[in-house]
Amino acid sequence: MRGRPLIVCSASWLLGSSIAYTCSGLRLFLIWIGITLLLAVTVFMFRNLLRSMLILWVALTMSGLYWEWNDARNVTALPEALAMDVADMDGVMLHAEGVIVSSVNVDGDRADFQVKLESVNIREDNGGAGTRTPSESPQRELQERVMVQVKLQSKEQQTVAGSWQRGDRVKLNGTFEAPSPARNFGGFDYRKYLHTQRIHWLYKIKGTQNVQTSPSSLWSTLTIWRWNDQVRSGLGSKISQIYQEPHAGFMKGLLIGMQDDIDPETYAQFSQLGLTHILAISGMHVAVFVATLLFVLSLFKVTREKSLLIVIILIPAYVLLSGASPSVVRAGIMGMIGLFAARNGWLKDGLNILAAAALLMMLWNPYYMLSVSFQLSFLVTAGLMLYVPLVHPLLAFLPKRLAAAVGVTLVAQLVSFPLTIYYFNQFSLLSFAANFVLVPLITFLTLPLGAASLLLGWIWLSAGRALGWAAQILNDGTFWLVRWMNGYPQFGTIWRSPSLIWICAYFALLYLLLYGAKRYLRGSEVRMSASASDDTVELEGVHPSFRGGDAPSLPNHKITYALTTIMLGFIFLIYWGYRPTFLHGAGLVQFLDVGQGDSILITTPEGRNILVDGGGTVQFRKPQDNWKERKNPFEVGAKVLVPLLKQRGIHHLDAVIVTHGDQDHAGGIQAVLNQIPVKALLFNGTLSGTASLDKLMDTALRRNIPLYAVHQGMQLKPDVHTDISFLSPIMEYSVQESIPFVKDQNYYSIVFVLTMNEGRFLFTGDMDKAAEEDILSLGITNPQNTLSARASGAGGVYDLPTGGIDVIKIAHHGSKSSTGEDWLHYWHPKAAVISAGVNNLYGHPHAEVVERIAGEKAKLFRTDLNGEVQIKVKEGELQTRFKLNSRE
Numbered sequence: 043m044r045g046r047p048l049i050v051c052s053a054s055w056l057l058g059s060s061i062a063y064t065c066s067g068l069r070l071f072l073i074w075i076g077i078t079l080l081l082a083v084t085v086f087m088f089r090n091l092l093r094s095m096l097i098l099w100v101a102l103t104m105s106g107l108y109w110e111w112n113d114a115r116n117v118t119a120l121p122e123a124l125a126m127d128v129a130d131m132d133g134v135m136l137h138a139e140g141v142i143v144s145s146v147n148v149d150g151d152r153a154d155f156q157v158k159l160e161s162v163n164i165r166e167d168n169g170g171a172g173t174r175t176p177s178e179s180p181q182r183e184l185q186e187r188v189m190v191q192v193k194l195q196s197k198e199q200q201t202v203a204g205s206w207q208r209g210d211r212v213k214l215n216g217t218f219e220a221p222s223p224a225r226n227f228g229g230f231d232y233r234k235y236l237h238t239q240r241i242h243w244l245y246k247i248k249g250t251q252n253v254q255t256s257p258s259s260l261w262s263t264l265t266i267w268r269w270n271d272q273v274r275s276g277l278g279s280k281i282s283q284i285y286q287e288p289h290a291g292f293m294k295g296l297l298i299g300m301q302d303d304i305d306p307e308t309y310a311q312f313s314q315l316g317l318t319h320i321l322a323i324s325g326m327h328v329a330v331f332v333a334t335l336l337f338v339l340s341l342f343k344v345t346r347e348k349s350l351l352i353v354i355i356l357i358p359a360y361v362l363l364s365g366a367s368p369s370v371v372r373a374g375i376m377g378m379i380g381l382f383a384a385r386n387g388w389l390k391d392g393l394n395i396l397a398a399a400a401l402l403m404m405l406w407n408p409y410y411m412l413s414v415s416f417q418l419s420f421l422v423t424a425g426l427m428l429y430v431p432l433v434h435p436l437l438a439f440l441p442k443r444l445a446a447a448v449g450v451t452l453v454a455q456l457v458s459f460p461l462t463i464y465y466f467n468q469f470s471l472l473s474f475a476a477n478f479v480l481v482p483l484i485t486f487l488t489l490p491l492g493a494a495s496l497l498l499g500w501i502w503l504s505a506g507r508a509l510g511w512a513a514q515i516l517n518d519g520t521f522w523l524v525r526w527m528n529g530y531p532q533f534g535t536i537w538r539s540p541s542l543i544w545i546c547a548y549f550a551l552l553y554l555l556l557y558g559a560k561r562y563l564r565g566s567e568v569r570m571s572a573s574a575s576d577d578t579v580e581l582e583g584v585h586p587s588f589r590g591g592d593a594p595s596l597p598n599h600k601i602t603y604a605l606t607t608i609m610l611g612f613i614f615l616i617y618w619g620y621r622p623t624f625l626h627g628a629g630l631v632q633f634l635d636v637g638q639g640d641s642i643l644i645t646t647p648e649g650r651n652i653l654v655d656g657g658g659t660v661q662f663r664k665p666q667d668n669w670k671e672r673k674n675p676f677e678v679g680a681k682v683l684v685p686l687l688k689q690r691g692i693h694h695l696d697a698v699i700v701t702h703g704d705q706d707h708a709g710g711i712q713a714v715l716n717q718i719p720v721k722a723l724l725f726n727g728t729l730s731g732t733a734s735l736d737k738l739m740d741t742a743l744r745r746n747i748p749l750y751a752v753h754q755g756m757q758l759k760p761d762v763h764t765d766i767s768f769l770s771p772i773m774e775y776s777v778q779e780s781i782p783f784v785k786d787q788n789y790y791s792i793v794f795v796l797t798m799n800e801g802r803f804l805f806t807g808d809m810d811k812a813a814e815e816d817i818l819s820l821g822i823t824n825p826q827n828t829l830s831a832r833a834s835g836a837g838g839v840y841d842l843p844t845g846g847i848d849v850i851k852i853a854h855h856g857s858k859s860s861t862g863e864d865w866l867h868y869w870h871p872k873a874a875v876i877s878a879g880v881n882n883l884y885g886h887p888h889a890e891v892v893e894r895i896a897g898e899k900a901k902l903f904r905t906d907l908n909g910e911v912q913i914k915v916k917e918g919e920l921q922t923r924f925k926l927n928s929r930e
Contacts, residue, residue: 047097052397054098055404058105059411062113070106077102105404112408118242120218123162123184131218131243135165138214138245142255143187143264145271146206147302150672153192153203153250156241157212159184165215188245189221189236190214195249197669202250208271209264213254216247222880225635225909227925228539228689229682238409270362274298277363277496284499284510289517292321293492293510296484299323299365306674311524314534316455316462316473320484323364324419325373330489331360332377350385354378368403368416372423375399392427396420414465418458425457426450432556435563451478456552460545463537463619467688471533480520488516536718538691540619548619551612558605622649622691628916629764629798631849634686635905635925636678638855638879638886639706640807643687647799647916648761650696654805656683658709658734679710684717694719696760699752699794700738701807702787703730708738715741724758726771726792727751728784751781752792754820769793769817770809788854789813795847801915802846804869806853806860814853814865848920849913852876852895856887856904866898873901873913873922880906 065073081095121128124136144156162184194200206212221244224231236242247253258264277298282290291303301309301321312318319326332353339349361374376399383395400420403410410416430453437445455474463469470476491513499506527533540548625645632643636657644652657678663670687695698720700708712734714720723742729735742749753773758766770793784790791807850871853860855878874895878886887904895902903911909925 046391046394046397047093048394048401049397050094050097051101052401052404054101055105055401056411058102059109059404059408061102062106062109063412066110070110074103074106108405109408116237116240119184119186120159120162120243124164128220132220133217135215135217136162136245137165138162138188138216140212140214141258141264142206142208142210142212145208146203148194148200148203149302150675151194151670152672153190153194153200153206155190155206155208156239157188157190157214157245159186159188186243187239187241188218188243189241190216190245190247192247192250192253194670199250200669203253206253206255207257207268209258209262209268210255211258212256214245214247215252216245219244219246223926225905225925226682226686227910227912229635229686229910229925238412266362274300274363274365278303280499280506281496283503284495284506285514288521289510289514292517293513295321296489297492297496298363299367299370302673308521311521311528313466314468314528315470315476315524316458317476317480317524319418320481322369322415323367324369325376325423326481326485327364327489328357328360328370328373328377330485332357332381334490334493347385350381354381354385357381368410368413369419371403372399372416372419375402376423393424396423396427414461418461421461422454422458426453429453429457429553429556432553432560435560436556438563447478447482451481457549460540460548464539464545467537467539467685467691469535469537470527471535472527472530476524476527480523483516483520488513488520491516531719535620536688536691536693537620538623539689544615544619547615548612551608551615554608555605555612558601558608562601562605620691622693625649625914626916627799628914629801631796631798631803631913631915633851633875633877633903633905633911633913634683635909636682636710636877638882638884639678639710640701640851640855640877641683641710642805642851643690643692644796644798646760647763650760650764651692651694652697652699652760652766653687653695653711653714654699655701655707655807656698656710656712656714658705658707658711660705660709677710677713679713683710684713687714687718692718694721697722697724697758699792700725701792701805702726702790703728703732703735703784704787704808705732705734707807708735712738712741715745715747720745720747722748722750724750724752724792726787726790727753727773728771728782728787728790730785730787731783754817763799765797767795767797769795770813772816772820788859791853793817799915800918801913801920802848803913804847804850804871806851808854808860810854810859811862811865814860814862818864818868847871848915849873849875850900852887852891854886855879855882855884856891857884858888858890861891861894863894863897866894866900870898871900873903873920875911876902876904876906878904878906882906 061073062070078099081099085092085095118128121131124131124134126134138157138159139161140157140159142155143158146153146155192203194203221233221236221242223233278294278300281293281297284290285293288305288308291305292308294300295304299322304321309318309321312321335353335356336349339352344352357374357377361370364370376395379395379398380392403416430449433449433453434445437449440448451474455477459469491509495506495509495513497506498509623645625647627647629647630643630645632645634641634643634657638660639657640655641657642654644654646652659675659677695714695718698711698714700711700723702708703726715723715738720742729739739749752768754768754770755773756768758768760766771790788808788810789812791809791813793804793806793809793813796803796805847869848871850866850869850873852874856876876887876891892902903922903924905911907926911922911924914921
């Protein structure tokens with residue numbers, strides 16, 4: 043690296059920014075002191091490293107200061123402008139004026155865009171005297187970017203919102219709201235994400251009547267972006283004319299980076315095989331663009347120097363047209379630098395070009411570093427440059443072109459693997475085969491055909507559709523192959539997010555493994571060559587004393603042992619990353635925050651995982667409101683629950699308990715069955731008659747998941763430290779009868795007591811007071827019907843638990859129709875957990891229920907205030923932690 047100062051500088055800049063991101067204040071200063079001392083010692087021991095260490099220290103110091111300076115400026119000015127506390131701003135009606143600084147996304151009943159506010163004032167109700175108009179309230183000037191969300195109230199308003207464009211001046215009336223932080227451990231933090239966009243507030247508006255727009259008469263950089271949006275929109279419309287769905291959405295993503303119209307099911311299928319990089323404009327697309335332009339210019343006999351100059355000028359236009367994501371910006375910068383260097387005969391080192399691109403992007407926007415697209419793009423590109431030369435000798439037995447293709451695909455998979463499992467927590471063992479087959483197909487056939495059809499369709503639509511038809515045939519084959527590969531779920535693996543130390547160790551061991559294998563093979567070749575030389579010398583009559591005397595050193599047992607040790611270390615590292623989280627004999631109950639619903643994950647001391655309910659998105663939409671449907675609607679199971687389960691390394695669920703069929707408990711289970719192996723599904727023995735619950739049961743039957751209708755008196759024993767005793771529902775039908783349909787499911791909710799490591803938990807679903815009274819009145823003991831850990835129906839005899847428990851899950855989200863005084867007094871819990879959504883429409887939890895819990899002197903935890911609540915139990919001792927601090 044001594045001959046590559048630019049690489050040292052860029053790598054050090056990234057390291058310094060990373061340290062400044064994770065640390066601050068005194069801790070950051072102490073780390074800087076430690077690094078400074080370490081570098082000084084290194085220079086003292088190795089004087090020839092002085093220049094490299096000096097560059098490293100300066101880059102580290104400057105990048106840390108640059109990050110701190112940028113982050114210190116990334117704060118909201120609204121509270122100061124309004125002379126209000128941050129805590130008091132939520133829900134305040136405000137009038138604001140500014141400029142739209144992003145494209146406007148209209149999806150169903152919502153329009154989203156960013157506005158740079160220039161002035162804001164408060165709309166107040168003056169003691170019943172009426173609302174003060176904006177002109178009566180003092181204007182506060184500022185420059186702050188906010189995310190605007192307009193709730194559309196009619197289908198006609200979709201057309202109105204669709205006419206808004208970047209650069210328009212706007213007058214807005216609405217309320218401000220702070221973005222939501224992560225509400226579960228390891229969950230997506232929307233507040234932090236918007237912080238990287240320099241946005242600190244959501245501006246929520248009801249209806250387009252509260253948005254007044256007018257085109258700006260001034261020219262600015264927004265004008266270029268406005269033109270770019272119009273061109274992209276026109277290209278998207280033309281693609282829709284050429285292609286049918288789902289091909290149109292797929293080709294929009296492939297050709298111009300518009301991913302919003304990609305069919306969600308198609309995207310999910312590609313994601314499971316690690317193929318989403320195909321749907322995002324990246325280096326592959328820029329390379330095809332550059333190669334195509336150079337080829338076309340060569341046909342017109344344009345000189346090499348002029349061709350390179352023309353392509354350099356056109357690359358920024360392509361970056362803009364493709365959406366300017368971090369990956370395509372990286373590829374565009376590298377392409378421009380590389381072509382400029384080729385034109386002038388400079389800087390032929392690819393790593394130097396990559397380092398220059400990284401440094402330029404970080405100087406422009408330090409928050410690029412936090413983008414998954416940025417990280418994967420640079421990591422894979424650097425990995426290809428470093429690791430492919432090590433892999434090629436290992437593939438010498440293959441034909442040259444095949445070896446090159448296999449080497450690139452293999453290295454890309456190996457290098458991207460740590461970040462893939464860190465961010466997406468899944469990896470398909472078929473990913474290499476899928477990328478090896480589909481990337482060349484799409485790069486060299488589908489992409490050029492799609493681009494040609496778009497260009498031709500702009501001139502002659504019928505001819506464009508003819509080419510598009512050929513591309514659609516290729517797409518059909520691609521979709522079929524992706525579906526077929528995903529039809530083998532046993533090849534899909536789930537990984538918990540690894541630590542930074544694990545990731546660094548992975549890359550170090552991978553490099554040592556490939557380097558050692560290359561050296562070993564080279565040594566073997568030298569040995570074979572030396573052996574052949576000996577034979578030749580002997581035949582020519584050369585004296586035997588010369589045989590092998592000057593032969594280079596050959597591999598010995600030490601190299602073999604070293605390579606074996608590295609390989610074993612690499613295998614152990616993979617095993618360590620894949621294994622489930624080890625709780626050291628403790629049990630863990632996790633009350634997940636899924637909004638207005640229930641979902642609890644139980645992990646037993648021996649590592650069994652049981653999911654109780656899965657939340658669910660409740661819809662009250664009428665048939666005439668189909669226009670409100672969004673392209674990729676929010677669904678709790680797919681967007682919250684499944685990512686959390688994967689992030690925690692849940693490879694399979696030993697049991698899923700659906701307490702009853704209401705959507706806010708059972709709705710999210712559908713996504714769980716679709717993506718995570720489930721060994722048994724336990725339900726309350728009734729059906730609600732809803733389409734969603736019927737689909738859930740059909741999915742379970744189709745996937746051969748055993749179904750068990752549980753009732754009072756049954757028992758489940760997941761491991762020797764854990765018992766589950768079911769208290770409800772009471773069985774009211776014989777096993778010979780068909781499953782009954784019950785519309786009101788609350789009374790029939792599954793209720794059970796979990797005894798784990800001497801800790802006792804009561805789970806109540808949405809049971810009502812009638813069910814509580816029935817359970818208390820029966821007093822049944824010694825149940826004979828037992829369910830074993832594997833739900834086989836065999837087992838011993840257990841006593842139903844009596845009163846006195848550690849934790850109770852309050853029924854029905856704290857509704858006053860449940861959790862009566864007698865029920866609470868009988869169980870006398872030490873702590874209670876209420877699962878309720880933030881600012882839910884039902885007013886849960888009810889004040890009376892909260893008072894009853896306080897009357898029992900039980901500690902209360904609420905997901906609407908505390909986010910996820912985790913309770914670890916070991917030897918009867920309970921440790922509780924929660925994600926958010928309560929505001930009460």
